[in-house]
Amino acid sequence: MAKSKFSENLIKLKCGVCKRVNYYTRKKKSLERKLELKKHCKWCRKHTAHKEAKR
Numbered sequence: 001m002a003k004s005k006f007s008e009n010l011i012k013l014k015c016g017v018c019k020r021v022n023y024y025t026r027k028k029k030s031l032e033r034k035l036e037l038k039k040h041c042k043w044c045r046k047h048t049a050h051k052e053a054k055r
Contacts, residue, residue: 014053015041021053 013023013035020043027035034052041048 011035011055012053013037013039013050015044016049016051017041018043023050027052 009026009029010024011027012021013025014021018041020041022041022043023039025035036049036051038047039050040046041050
């Protein structure tokens, strides 16, 4: 099976409060810093900072 060109830059976003993985997204390989977005967590039931998790 051929490997998708998008699978290499797929990252997980983990909630900063409850530490659960809620989202998956892509990022450019040229970005050196960790991605951090404010997203809605369905377990915390509020908007929290979601940081890039280990692969």
